[in-house]
Amino acid sequence: MSFLACRPCGVPWVLKAGWLYKYVPRIKEVTFVVKVIADECVGCETCVPVCPVEAISMVDDVALIDQDTCTECEACVPSCPVEAIKSE
Numbered sequence: 001m002s003f004l005a006c007r008p009c010g011v012p013w014v015l016k017a018g019w020l021y022k023y024v025p026r027i028k029e030v031t032f033v034v035k036v037i038a039d040e041c042v043g044c045e046t047c048v049p050v051c052p053v054e055a056i057s058m059v060d061d062v063a064l065i066d067q068d069t070c071t072e073c074e075a076c077v078p079s080c081p082v083e084a085i086k087s088e
Protein backbone atom coordinates (compact mmCIF):
# COMPACT_ATOMS: atom_id res chain seq x y z
CA MET A 1 0.00 0.00 0.00
CA SER A 2 3.00 2.32 0.33
CA PHE A 3 2.80 3.25 -3.37
CA LEU A 4 -0.45 5.10 -2.57
CA ALA A 5 1.35 7.52 -0.27
CA CYS A 6 3.98 10.19 -0.83
CA ARG A 7 7.32 8.70 0.24
CA PRO A 8 8.76 11.81 1.97
CA CYS A 9 5.70 12.72 4.04
CA GLY A 10 3.51 9.61 4.02
CA VAL A 11 0.38 11.54 3.03
CA PRO A 12 -1.82 9.56 0.59
CA TRP A 13 -1.70 11.02 -2.94
CA VAL A 14 -5.50 11.20 -3.08
CA LEU A 15 -5.49 13.64 -0.14
CA LYS A 16 -2.74 15.74 -1.71
CA ALA A 17 -4.67 15.95 -4.99
CA GLY A 18 -7.75 17.12 -3.08
CA TRP A 19 -5.73 19.81 -1.35
CA LEU A 20 -4.38 21.12 -4.66
CA TYR A 21 -7.82 21.11 -6.28
CA LYS A 22 -9.23 23.09 -3.39
CA TYR A 23 -6.56 25.73 -2.94
CA VAL A 24 -4.76 26.38 -6.25
CA PRO A 25 -7.69 28.31 -7.84
CA ARG A 26 -7.87 30.52 -4.74
CA ILE A 27 -4.17 31.34 -4.91
CA LYS A 28 -4.61 32.38 -8.56
CA GLU A 29 -7.64 34.47 -7.64
CA VAL A 30 -5.90 36.58 -5.03
CA THR A 31 -2.56 37.01 -6.80
CA PHE A 32 -3.58 37.96 -10.33
CA VAL A 33 -6.24 40.39 -11.59
CA VAL A 34 -6.91 42.20 -14.86
CA LYS A 35 -8.22 45.72 -14.46
CA VAL A 36 -8.80 48.97 -16.32
CA ILE A 37 -6.97 52.08 -15.20
CA ALA A 38 -9.93 54.47 -15.31
CA ASP A 39 -7.82 57.62 -15.75
CA GLU A 40 -6.17 56.14 -18.86
CA CYS A 41 -9.29 54.72 -20.54
CA VAL A 42 -10.48 56.86 -23.47
CA GLY A 43 -13.82 55.07 -23.80
CA CYS A 44 -13.25 53.63 -27.28
CA GLU A 45 -15.05 50.34 -26.39
CA THR A 46 -12.53 48.28 -28.37
CA CYS A 47 -12.06 45.89 -25.49
CA VAL A 48 -15.75 45.14 -24.88
CA PRO A 49 -16.38 42.64 -27.73
CA VAL A 50 -12.95 41.04 -27.21
CA CYS A 51 -13.90 39.52 -23.86
CA PRO A 52 -15.12 35.93 -24.34
CA VAL A 53 -17.18 35.97 -21.14
CA GLU A 54 -18.67 39.48 -21.48
CA ALA A 55 -17.00 40.72 -18.32
CA ILE A 56 -16.35 44.22 -19.66
CA SER A 57 -19.02 46.90 -19.66
CA MET A 58 -18.96 50.64 -20.15
CA VAL A 59 -19.89 52.83 -17.20
CA ASP A 60 -19.84 56.59 -17.79
CA ASP A 61 -17.67 56.05 -20.91
CA VAL A 62 -15.07 54.08 -18.96
CA ALA A 63 -14.52 50.34 -19.32
CA LEU A 64 -15.21 48.32 -16.18
CA ILE A 65 -14.23 44.68 -15.65
CA ASP A 66 -16.52 42.53 -13.53
CA GLN A 67 -14.00 40.64 -11.42
CA ASP A 68 -16.53 37.94 -10.54
CA THR A 69 -16.95 37.10 -14.23
CA CYS A 70 -13.41 37.72 -15.50
CA THR A 71 -11.35 34.55 -16.03
CA GLU A 72 -8.03 36.42 -16.30
CA CYS A 73 -7.49 35.17 -19.86
CA GLU A 74 -5.78 38.50 -20.73
CA ALA A 75 -7.34 38.64 -24.21
CA CYS A 76 -8.40 42.23 -23.58
CA VAL A 77 -4.98 43.50 -22.49
CA PRO A 78 -3.40 43.86 -25.98
CA SER A 79 -6.68 45.09 -27.48
CA CYS A 80 -6.52 48.44 -25.71
CA PRO A 81 -4.93 51.10 -27.96
CA VAL A 82 -3.81 53.21 -25.00
CA GLU A 83 -2.65 50.31 -22.76
CA ALA A 84 -5.19 51.13 -20.08
CA ILE A 85 -5.84 47.48 -19.25
CA LYS A 86 -3.30 46.09 -16.82
CA SER A 87 -2.61 42.59 -15.63
CA GLU A 88 -1.11 42.57 -12.16
Ligand code: SF4
Nearest residue numbers: 051070071073074076
Ligand atom coordinates in the same frame (compact mmCIF):
# COMPACT_ATOMS: atom_id res chain seq x y z
S1 SF4 B 1 -8.99 39.12 -18.91
FE1 SF4 B 1 -10.26 37.87 -20.31
S2 SF4 B 1 -12.09 37.42 -19.13
FE2 SF4 B 1 -11.08 39.10 -18.07
S3 SF4 B 1 -12.02 40.97 -18.88
FE3 SF4 B 1 -10.19 40.55 -20.12
S4 SF4 B 1 -10.92 39.35 -21.88
FE4 SF4 B 1 -12.52 39.28 -20.28
Ligand code: SF4
Nearest residue numbers: 041042044045047080
Ligand atom coordinates in the same frame (compact mmCIF):
# COMPACT_ATOMS: atom_id res chain seq x y z
S1 SF4 C 1 -9.91 49.45 -25.18
FE1 SF4 C 1 -8.86 50.61 -23.54
S2 SF4 C 1 -9.42 52.75 -23.90
FE2 SF4 C 1 -10.86 51.49 -25.07
S3 SF4 C 1 -12.62 51.23 -23.66
FE3 SF4 C 1 -11.25 49.46 -23.36
S4 SF4 C 1 -9.92 50.08 -21.64
FE4 SF4 C 1 -10.89 51.94 -22.41
